Amino acid sequence: MAASGFSTKIIFDGTKVPVEQQAISVSIGHFATSRFGWTLTAGAIVHGQIEGRAIDGGGSLGGTISWLWVREQPRRPFVALTGSLSTGLTRGTADDGTARWWSANDLRGGAMLGKTLGTRWVPYATARVFGGPVFWRRGGERVYGGDHYHFSVGAGLTVRLPGQLDLSIEAMPLGEQSAALGVTAHR
Numbered sequence: 196m197a198a199s200g201f202s203t204k205i206i207f208d209g210t211k212v213p214v215e216q217q218a219i220s221v222s223i224g225h226f227a228t229s230r231f232g233w234t235l236t237a238g239a240i241v242h243g244q245i246e247g248r249a250i251d252g253g254g255s256l257g258g259t260i261s262w263l264w265v266r267e268q269p270r271r272p273f274v275a276l277t278g279s280l281s282t283g284l285t286r287g288t289a290d291d292g293t294a295r296w297w298s299a300n301d302l303r304g305g306a307m308l309g310k311t312l313g314t315r316w317v318p319y320a321t322a323r324v325f326g327g328p329v330f331w332r333r334g335g336e337r338v339y340g341g342d343h344y345h346f347s348v349g350a351g352l353t354v355r356l357p358g359q360l361d362l363s364i365e366a367m368p369l370g371e372q373s374a375a376l377g378v379t380a381h382r
Contacts, residue, residue, distance in 0.1 A: 212331075305322065
């Protein structure tokens with residue numbers, strides 16, 4: 196389970212449109228081997244704004260594959276690679292004053308470099324690149340656009356708690372800005 200948010204600009208016909216969204220999500224995943232896994236995520240968009248006007252909520256759905264490219268060793272960090280595909284749908288008030296659907300689709304690739312400190316602390320650095328169309332209405336016309344940045348860079352920390360729980364926090368201040376806080380239960 197996670198709570199997250201992002202802030203970016205979407206470019207429609209040369210115009211940068213500011214967008215912010217906050218969401219809660221739940222995921223289920225499985226590692227088929229010690230190096231390869233998948234995750235499915237469903238979320239609820241609970242707050243946000245497009246061009247300074249509030250959105251009416253919405254939902255998201257996505258899938259991720261993960262591959263542990265380099266295993267961690269006592270003197271070597273781990274390197275993990277990810278690929279994901281997701282979509283989000285929400286309603287908001289367009290610049291013509293009417294409620295319209297906002298649809299965003301996203302294909303991402305990412306890399307993470309981290310190291311376990313002691314047995315519980317796992318700090319990491321991460322970078323992602325992405326793209327995908329966003330559909331909206333401006334000036335009464337249907338438009339499509341894409342993210343101004345197409346990348347995000349930041350860091351995170353996972354804390355392994357007793358009882359097979361992990362607590363994670365991540366901040367991505369460069370490019371598309373985002374933050375996430377999550378709890379993971381595993382067996």
